[in-house]
Amino acid sequence: MAEQVTAYKNFIAGEWRESEGGLFEVTSPANGELLYRAQRSTVDDMRAAIAAAREVFEMTEWRDDPNARTVALSKFSDAVRERHQDLATRLTRESGKPIAISRGEALRLAETTSYFAGLARWIFGRSQIPQPNSLSLIIREPVGVVGIIVPWNAPLALLARAIAPALAAGNAVVVKPASYTAGSTMELGKIFESIAEFPRGIVNLVTGPGDPVGAELARHDDVDMIAFTGDTSTGREIMRLASGNLKKISLELGGKSPTIVFADANFDRAIRGAINAASFYNAGQICIAGTRVLVEEGVHGQFVERVKEIVPKMKVGPGWEKGVEVGPVISEAQLAKVTGYIEQGKKEARLVVGGHRLTDGELAKGYFLAPTVFDETPPDARIAQEEIFGPVMGITPFRDLDEAIRIANNTKYGLVAAAWTRDINKAMKIATRVRAGSIWINTFGKMFQSTEMGGFKQSGLGRQYGLEGLFEYTELKHVNIQIEK
Ligand code: NAD
Numbered sequence: 001m002a003e004q005v006t007a008y009k010n011f012i013a014g015e016w017r018e019s020e021g022g023l024f025e026v027t028s029p030a031n032g033e034l035l036y037r038a039q040r041s042t043v044d045d046m047r048a049a050i051a052a053a054r055e056v057f058e059m060t061e062w063r064d065d066p067n068a069r070t071v072a073l074s075k076f077s078d079a080v081r082e083r084h085q086d087l088a089t090r091l092t093r094e095s096g097k098p099i100a101i102s103r104g105e106a107l108r109l110a111e112t113t114s115y116f117a118g119l120a121r122w123i124f125g126r127s128q129i130p131q132p133n134s135l136s137l138i139i140r141e142p143v144g145v146v147g148i149i150v151p152w153n154a155p156l157a158l159l160a161r162a163i164a165p166a167l168a169a170g171n172a173v174v175v176k177p178a179s180y181t182a183g184s185t186m187e188l189g190k191i192f193e194s195i196a197e198f199p200r201g202i203v204n205l206v207t208g209p210g211d212p213v214g215a216e217l218a219r220h221d222d223v224d225m226i227a228f229t230g231d232t233s234t235g236r237e238i239m240r241l242a243s244g245n246l247k248k249i250s251l252e253l254g255g256k257s258p259t260i261v262f263a264d265a266n267f268d269r270a271i272r273g274a275i276n277a278a279s280f281y282n283a284g285q286i287c288i289a290g291t292r293v294l295v296e297e298g299v300h301g302q303f304v305e306r307v308k309e310i311v312p313k314m315k316v317g318p319g320w321e322k323g324v325e326v327g328p329v330i331s332e333a334q335l336a337k338v339t340g341y342i343e344q345g346k347k348e349a350r351l352v353v354g355g356h357r358l359t360d361g362e363l364a365k366g367y368f369l370a371p372t373v374f375d376e377t378p379p380d381a382r383i384a385q386e387e388i389f390g391p392v393m394g395i396t397p398f399r400d401l402d403e404a405i406r407i408a409n410n411t412k413y414g415l416v417a418a419a420w421t422r423d424i425n426k427a428m429k430i431a432t433r434v435r436a437g438s439i440w441i442n443t444f445g446k447m448f449q450s451t452e453m454g455g456f457k458q459s460g461l462g463r464q465y466g467l468e469g470l471f472e473y474t475e476l477k478h479v480n481i482q483i484e485k
Pocket of ligand 1: 218
């Protein structure tokens with residue numbers, strides 16, 4: 001039985017290739033079942049993929065043909081939409097996450113490629129006459145070979161916002177998928193292969209360990225840009241590796257985002273927003289998780305009581321089961337890490353919900369944690385400062401607007417923030433004084449293909465989505481023409 005599982009090969013230069021490094025196994029975090037194998041690639045495999053990408057970038061008209069790029073990406077988008085149920089099923093098997101989240105992710109991949117397919121024909125520069133008889137053209141060109149490294153927590157959606165603009169702008173790409181979710185990414189190789197408008201080698205997919213395979217992509221002199229999504233400490237290492245040839249970098253890193261609930265807010269909506277959209281979505285394994293819930297003193301007691309009613313009723317289980325809201329965490333290592341933070345939280349704050357692993361019946365086979373809530377969390381506590389990446393919420397009461405802003409900004413991160421209030425002045429102060437790349441007022445998690453997102457401070461560099469998210473993948477060139485008199 002074990003021998004019948006799929007063994008994904010690398011997709012290099014339009015061919016499916018085996019590595020000399022052998023295979024690694026991917027098992028379900030929900031029940032331990034062996035799902036598939038993939039190549040434990042070597043540095044040589046990565047070098048072959050980079051060489052293929054360089055050759056096709058230099059030798060084909062891809063970089064100069066926006067019409068072909070629009071057609072190719074549109075076809076890809078249509079094919080993903082057609083296959084989205086299958087992709088979602090695979091994603092839920094390998095990550096354990098609720099099927100509705102996986103379906104949304106697969107559709108987001110389709111929508112993001114469709115959006116950037118349109119923008120491929122809208123890459124404009126400027127022209128000007130800077131002095132008499134002199135014409136300047138400011139044009140945008142593709143960067144060249146772009147390396148893309150993605151994490152496991154939302155592998156399709158996070159790949160989409162890098163690969164779609166990179167290809168739309170005319171680059172060649174080499175992708176290093178996250179190992180836990182390599183299968184759903186490698187399935188995309190079959191779709192790329194089936195679309196004749198993509199030159200062979202314009203997209204390369206190479207699986208294997210972050211170090212040395214991802215590290216080689218970040219380091220290699222023939223890679224012009226690296227787009228990395230993942231942990232802040234890995235991002236720092238990517239920056240170091242990329243400094244060898246001063247490649248362009250785009251970093252989308254961690255977060256420890258505040259959700260601020262004022263006493264004047266629509267209480268029911270604020271509760272729902274804080275609980276569902278933040279700490280427990282995707283079992284808290286989401287960079288934008290609003291895990292620091294700051295609640296104004298006047299409604300703090302009431303807020304905690306409602307949280308204690310709602311959170312224990314959330315259904316935890318494998319994402320393919322009906323009604324499941326919270327899946328497992330991705331791995332045994334992640335389980336140990338989150339459990340460590342929960343134990344730390346018991347010393348630093350007041351545990352009000354959860355705080356333990358779930359092992360009843362079938363749950364014993366997976367990495368399930370009870371959704372956990374701490375109250376009276378000191379702003380300087382470790383659980384309030386470090387990214388937990390598990391289903392853990394920390395509530396902290398605050399006195400007034402100034403204190404809320406101070407606590408909100410008391411972090412090395414700056415990815416997103418949310419506030420619930422009916423007072424436009426408070427909303428505007430939060431929007432202008434909280435240092436984060438996205439601010440949501442009376443809502444949470446709204447991300448559109450046409451609106452930029454990205455991190456302040458140690459949450460990243462550069463922006464994803466929108467026009468700026470496309471221009472990240474271009475170089476500006478100035479051409480000056482002297483006009484003879
Ligand atoms: P990770 O940093 O451990 O791994 C991310 C990717 O980098 C994986 O593919 C991994 O194999 C690769 N990698 C690891 N070490 C490497 C190295 N030395 N050189 C090159 N590549 C290397 O992160 P993770 O655990 O997969 O993902 C969770 C993290 O991602 C969290 O911190 C989360 O906040 C962050 N994240 C951020 C965003 C965002 O938009 N800001 C989105 C999702 C996830």
